[in-house]
Amino acid sequence: MKLFExxxxVLTLGSGLILLADKLFLAKRRAAKAGLLDGDEPAVVDYSRAFFPVLAVVLILRSFVAEPYKIPSSSMMPNLLIGDFILVNKFSYGFRLPITNTKIIPVGEPKRGDVVVFKPPHAPDQNWIKRVVGLPGDRIGFHGDTLSINGQPLGYQEKGEYIGKGPGAEMTGASLLTEDLPGRTHTVLELLGRADPRGQGDWVVPEGQYFVMGDNRDNSEDSRFWTQTHFLPEENLRGKAFMIWLNCSGWFCKASFEPSRIGTGIQ
Structure with missing residues (x-):
């Protein structure tokens, strides 16, 4: 993803500079030469003229409006499945420069319950997706199968056994629960009574950082397990996930295709 960015x-800037140089210098030289028409321009200028508008539009949309990602793991089940193609709002948390991810215009901040795409502090060359459960200053606790925020255990309601299909079949048999985050209710999967003891503990979220967790609580490498730091720095955010626009796997979706996922909002 970083290489593509x-x-x-590079291609956008390169083609733009070629067009600028042609307008300022090369076109005048060609016009000054007897017998040459305005259309007799080098192939590189011709290609730049054709591709620059397309590249510029893609760069602007991808950097400042919305960026597509594909879900590669089960850590956000049942809400996001392997093979989901999602769109991420790039300006929810501020306008950022491409490549460096430097914020140039502050717009908003993550809210508890937002599903965010980010670069984990221990793997800055990768893009991950989790849910924000802890804001700066929060006291987060996770003991047994229960998440608590500022000393208050969250409420849970059992919705029965999860029956997965297609990309979600691997978690069939897990408990499907609703979790009442303050201001946001969403579903989670848990293998009740089988929580990993390494993910148990209490944490205080520092200023400018967040505590994130996967909805598939027993199959998510999230803030609970990060060793260097348990927190996500604000500057590592890429954006807020807001919609599933496709779910498929394999060439031309031959392996699997779930039309019911198309256009689904991410809660």
Missing amino acids: ILLV
Whole structure:
């Protein structure tokens, strides 16, 4: 993903500079030569003229409006499945420069319950997706199968056994629960009574950082398990996931295709 971003920026800038140089210098030289028509321009200028508008539009949309991602793991089940193609709002938490991810215009901040795409502090070359459960200053606790925020255990309601299909079949038999985050209710999967003891503990979220967890509580490498730091720095955010636009796997979706996922909002 980072390589594509760099390549897109380089091609956009390169083609734009070629067009600028042609307008300021090369076109005048060609016009000054007897017998040459305005249309007799080098192939590189011709290609730049054709591709620059497309590249510029893609770069602007991808960097400042919305960026597509594909879900590669089961850590956000039952809400996001393997093979989901999602769109991420790039300006929810501020306008950022491509490649460096430097914020240039602050817009908003993550809210508890937001599903966010980010670069984990221990793997900055990767993009991960989790749910924000802890805001700066929060006291987060996770003991047994229960999440608590500022000393208050969250409420849970059992919705029965999860029956997965297609990309979600691997978690069939897990308990499907609703979790009442303050201001946001969503579903989670848990293998009740089988919580990993390594993910138990209490944490205080520092200023400018967040505590994130996967909805598939027993199959998620999230803030509970990060060793260098348990927190996600604000500057590592890429955006807020808001919609599933496709779910498929394999060439031309031959392996699987779930039309019911198309256009589904992410809660």
